Amino acid sequence: MILNGNSPLDRFEWAAEKIKSIIGEQKEQPVALFDIGSRDNILKEYLLDSPIEYKGFDLDPITPITEKWNIELPFPYSYPPPGIVTLLEVIEHLNYPGLCLKNIGNLTLPGGYLILTTPNPKSSTSRLHLLSTGELSCFTQSDLDLNHHVFTPWIHMVEKILVDAGFIITEYVTLDGKTTIFDSSLFKGNILKRFTARLVKKVIEHRDPSACGMAYGIVAKKSI
Numbered sequence: 001m002i003l004n005g006n007s008p009l010d011r012f013e014w015a016a017e018k019i020k021s022i023i024g025e026q027k028e029q030p031v032a033l034f035d036i037g038s039r040d041n042i043l044k045e046y047l048l049d050s051p052i053e054y055k056g057f058d059l060d061p062i063t064p065i066t067e068k069w070n071i072e073l074p075f076p077y078s079y080p081p082p083g084i085v086t087l088l089e090v091i092e093h094l095n096y097p098g099l100c101l102k103n104i105g106n107l108t109l110p111g112g113y114l115i116l117t118t119p120n121p122k123s124s125t126s127r128l129h130l131l132s133t134g135e136l137s138c139f140t141q142s143d144l145d146l147n148h149h150v151f152t153p154w155i156h157m158v159e160k161i162l163v164d165a166g167f168i169i170t171e172y173v174t175l176d177g178k179t180t181i182f183d184s185s186l187f188k189g190n191i192l193k194r195f196t197a198r199l200v201k202k203v204i205e206h207r208d209p210s211a212c213g214m215a216y217g218i219v220a221k222k223s224i
Contacts, residue, residue, distance in 0.1 A: 012042055015115050019050065057069040086114075086115045088115075089119070093148050172216065178202075179198055181195065
């Protein structure tokens with residue numbers, strides 16, 4: 001998988017930017033967007049000025065406007081298929097990611113888009129954490145127990161799952177920006193330790209740009 005760039009944006013900023021770009025290209029008024037794993041519909045707040053028909057879905061809805069859907073099961077509603085589906089920081093929580101992505105693929109309009117973000121196991125932070133503790137950050141025993149991170153989303157594995165579900169990846173970028181050596185947090189705690197760790201991470205990121213950023217994002221298009 002070829003990396004297309006390193007974005008300083010967080011997942012909501014990046015996803016909103018991609019959605020607006022897709023809407024601009026399609027020139028459709030409006031576009032149906034299904035936000036899966038929407039929780040409290042944060043993404044919607046980034047799209048208030050965009051011509052979309054937003055619907056949020058979650059396994060355990062926490063707002064009245066969010067509808068329940070266990071994506072291990074086929075879509076239970078009769079809504080028209082969406083042109084855009086978002087899956088932000090969800091795939092790492094799925095017991096059966098292949099099955100879930102196939103259900104999403106069956107739902108998505110042919111030629112429609114899936115926008116996916118997930119923690120980056122190749123990040124310089126994860127690599128340094130693995131070296132020092134033997135575990136990837138975001139995929140420790142604690143992350144399993146507290147956050148139900150049961151799937152480690154290596155990019156080649158996610159690509160395979162998406163292709164099997166009928167998608168073609170059109171963009172792959174890292175998110176959250178590159179490591180910054182000098183900022184105010186450097187002077188909190190052991191300065192030498194923090195400085196050394198950041199310097200090592202900068203070297204890793206220079207050698208492998210896919211190590212930049214704690215998350216990565218994918219835009220995938222449903223086969224026609």
